[in-house]
Amino acid sequence: MWSPKRWHPAFLPASPPPFKIHGVNYSISSACATSAHCIGNAVEQIQLGKQDIVFAGGGEELCWEMACEFDAMGALSTKYNDTPEKASRTYDAHRDGFVIAGGGGMVVVEELEHALARGAHIYAENRWLRRNL
Incomplete structure (x- = not known):
């Protein structure tokens, strides 16, 4: 689906020629x-x-729809809402989810x-x- 906030799928194969980039091209x-x-x-x-x-x-652009989906799955960190700077704890034994970002x-x-x-x-x-x- 194309919108002004997204690249059209045709952009990928159309972008290399002006820059003289050749070879395989896929997403x-x-x-x-x-x-x-x-x-x-x-x-x-x-x-x-x-x-x-x-x-x-x-x-990846962060959008509220995606944030809501991850929140509904219970995938986002909630234990550290009062101290968000401590929420991203990838390998910590006390982690409770991830911090979404774009x-x-x-x-x-x-x-x-x-x-x-x-x-x-x-x-x-x-x-x-x-x-x-």
Whole structure:
């Protein structure tokens, strides 16, 4: 469904040509794990020799409908409503849910030799990829 607040699905395949970006071009949708899946697929494309460089990432706009759905499921933290700065406790034994937020990010995943050849600054190296199938 398109709205002024969302990108039309046709934007994805139409956006690379003005920037002279070529190669595979698709989107993935897997709820909270979408961005991680996009990065994992980028790593796989490079490991398989199908691409040298991939832009991967994602984003999510926070909307009240989504917040209401997670609240109805009991998935949001409520124990720390009086101290919201303490509510996000991912690995804490006393966690009681997650703190909903919107945001986005993009990374450049690149084959190491390709990156070195163009003089890229290497921020991190992927040593392995693990998925539950």
